[in-house]
Amino acid sequence: MxxxxxxxxxxxKQYRLGELGTGTLSHDLNRWWHRIRGKEDPYLKIGETNDRSTKGNSDYVWAxxxxxxxxxxxxxxxxxxxxxxxxxxxxxxxxxxxxxxxxxxxxxxxxxxxxxxxxxxxxxxxxxxxxxxxxxxxxxxxxxxxxxxxxxxxxxxxxxxxxxxxxxxxxxxxxxxxxxxxxxxxxxxxxxxxxxxxxxxxxxxxxxxxxxxxxxxxxxxxxxxxxxxxxxxxxxxxxxxxxxxxxxxxxxxxxxxxxxxxxTGEVNLKGELIVNRSGNGRVKLRAIKVYSSISEHIVSIGSDLIIELIFDSLIKYNTNDIRIDLRIDNHIGVRVAWLSTELMPITINSNRINFIVPSCPLNFGLYYITTCIYILGDVSDWIQNAYQFSVAEGNFYSSLKLPPKEQSDSLVNFRIENK
Amino acid sequence: MKEKEEDWTLVIKPSSGLFDLQLREVWRYRDLLQMFVRRDFVAVYKQTILGPIWFFLQPLFTTITFTIVFGNIAGISTDGVPPLLFYMAGIVGWNYFSECLTTTSNTFIQNANIFGKVYFPRLIMPLSIVVSNLLKFGVQFVLFLVLLAYYVFAGSGVQPNWAVVLVPFLVLLMAALGLGFGMLISAMTTKYRDMKFLITFGVQLAMYASPVIYPISTLPEKYKLYILANPMSSIIETFRYAFLGEGTFNWMYLGYSTLFAAVILVLGIVVFNKVEKSFMDTV
CATH class of the missing domain: 3.40.50.300 (P-loop containing nucleotide triphosphate hydrolases)
Known part of the structure; x- marks a missing residue:
């Protein structure tokens, strides 16, 4: 066994779209006519994949x-x-x-x-x-x-x-x-x-x-x-x-x-920004890039994590009127970190801003960054899961070991004392 | 690794045989039938003052109305039977049949919500309707018996006879007819709602094609055959004959109704079973 x-x-499973009306009766009769002659249901051959957002040609879809x-x-x-x-x-x-x-x-x-x-x-x-x-x-x-x-x-x-x-x-x-x-x-x-x-x-x-x-x-x-x-x-x-x-x-x-x-299309693997965003658009994010102090392409545990943001017209506004939030979620959408200009003061003198996280405290795996820019207290550009990056294994603790992934996504520095 | 078919306790396929009725499963869900009956009975008269008394009032007022309109005003013969008894006997029987029919015919549309969310043998629903209507019929039947007892002791000449032993069978026939027709219509209404309109006035008209307000004995010969073609006719006549001693009783007529009911019931169940599998897509 x-x-x-x-x-x-x-x-x-096939479904018929649209309203049931006189058209269905003719289809029913046609189907019945095929069946009594021992033929296959003519409407099973047609039908399109079920993508609700595109307009199809057929009345039948495969759910x-x-x-x-x-x-x-x-x-x-x-x-x-x-x-x-x-x-x-x-x-x-x-x-x-x-x-x-x-x-x-x-x-x-x-x-x-x-x-x-x-x-x-x-x-x-x-x-x-x-x-x-x-x-x-x-x-x-x-x-x-x-x-x-x-x-x-x-x-x-x-x-x-x-x-x-x-x-x-x-x-x-x-x-x-x-x-x-x-x-x-x-x-x-x-x-x-x-x-x-x-x-x-x-x-x-x-x-x-x-x-x-x-x-x-x-x-x-x-x-x-x-x-x-x-x-x-x-x-x-x-x-x-x-x-x-x-x-x-x-x-x-x-x-x-x-x-x-x-x-889901909410995340872009290539690092290009997705167009689906919300906000009044006074200042928009033009590019985002994540890299580390040791490599342009790989972020590994223990190296400095650098999140580079390029905006279109940030310098038009006063530093005090700008707020930038970065939210980092793990692969299942649970938030692991929140970085914000609310927490650390900045001075704006260019359209490029780098957030730097010293000795990356994220466990290995996939992460998503959501960006949100506020101008004068209103949301200007909010992009959910704007960027995806992965963190490679590396050295964080002196033991060179890492916590199991299912235990934790964040790495905390600690020491153990015996008194 | 090869799996044997019998390892699986449940196989869901596009369609199954015409007579794959799964009656054993219906039996397994018998508690559900009881629950539905209880629900129908308890819930209908919640938040009413008179409660179950409504069960009595409806046939009582109909009987009185019929007595006045058809008996007194139109002067239709009642074969010498006291009009109140005559009409009530017809109404109690006809009510059972027509209620079974109209409620069953709504099965799919009425229960689309629950059918769309959970599986149980769909046949339970119409069966529970027939049983809850049987309870209602029982209550009305008691009312009829009380009226009958009054007339018998008052010496009006009505006398129940041996044919009362047939009454349970008559009830069964009415249930089978109501259920069978109801299921056929409910199966037809899932996709095209046209039948729904027919049923509302069709049942009303059908009453006039049954000997509810007139006895068959008074019919002209040329109409008699048409009225007798209605399977409800001999049932109502036999019912009346059993309790009131007047009416047409003929084994052949009754045999015809029995055969008719059996065919309709089987047909109804088979069609219902066929439709229930995919009705959610069209309802």
């Missing part, structure tokens, strides 16, 4: 095209992709909400999906009644729900409201209650779409912890979709990046997150 619990083969992947038991697979990349379609197919156009999904065990929190909650029923209703919708028997009822209520933290109709609940309380029901389902495979966005920080932490429990301790498989890369990389070991309906990368979650960032 292999321990593969989900096997997706050549999975595709997913030839997807192949496997998930092993106990894995938490993060599914990443831009809006419209096909994440939701994939989840819908996996949770049997709609059928694929071609291909197949094979699974071992019960699949429970949480595509939306509180599906089937009835406004007029109390929390107690809704736990039973929602549990049953998700596939639990009454006996199973009764056995876990107290646990569910305790996890949701809505004891006080349990006999109040759900319509009186706040949206956060609904999420709590619904997630609590779903988390106690005990399916072999749990599918979770971005549902945790509504809960407060405490509950999100609880929910993520619960999902980790489900996979690690109970050996169950979780498929998790989110736009929050920090959560994805914390929770998942493996990832899957979807792009225009096809798989871009499958593999270790860090590779996936990096690939996702580099494909």
């Amino acid at each position: 292999s321990d593969v619990v989900i096997k997706v083969e050549n999975l595709s 997913l095209r030839d997807i192949n992947f496997e998930v092993k038991q106990g894995e938490v697979l993060g599914i990443i992709g831009k809006n419209g990349a096909g994440k939701s379609t994939l989840l819908k197919l996996l949770s049997r909400v709609t059928a694929p156009t071609t291909g197949s999904i094979k699974a071992k065990g019960r699949i429970a999906s949480l595509l939306e929190v509180g599906t089937g909650f009835h406004e007029e029923l109390t929390g107690r009644e809704n736990i039973f209703l929602n549990g049953a919708i998700l596939g639990m028997t009454k006996a199973e729900i009764r056995a876990k009822f107290d646990e569910i209520v305790a996890f949701s933290g809505t004891e006080r409201y349990i006999d109040t109709p759900v319509k009186r609940y706040s949206s956060g309380m609904r999420v709590r209650l619904a997630f609590a029901v779903a988390a106690h389902l005990d399916p072999e495979i749990l599918i979770v779409d971005e549902v945790l966005a509504v809960g407060d920080a405490e509950f999100q932490k609880k929910a993520i912890g619960k999902m980790q429990d489900i996979s690690k301790e109970q050996g169950r498989t979780v498929l998790f979709v989110s736009h929050n890369m920090a959560t994805i990389s914390k929770l998942c070991k493996y990832g899957l990046v979807l792009k225009n309906g096809t798989i871009d990368v499958v593999g270790h979650v860090n590779d996936c997150v990096e690939k996702y960032y580099s494909s």
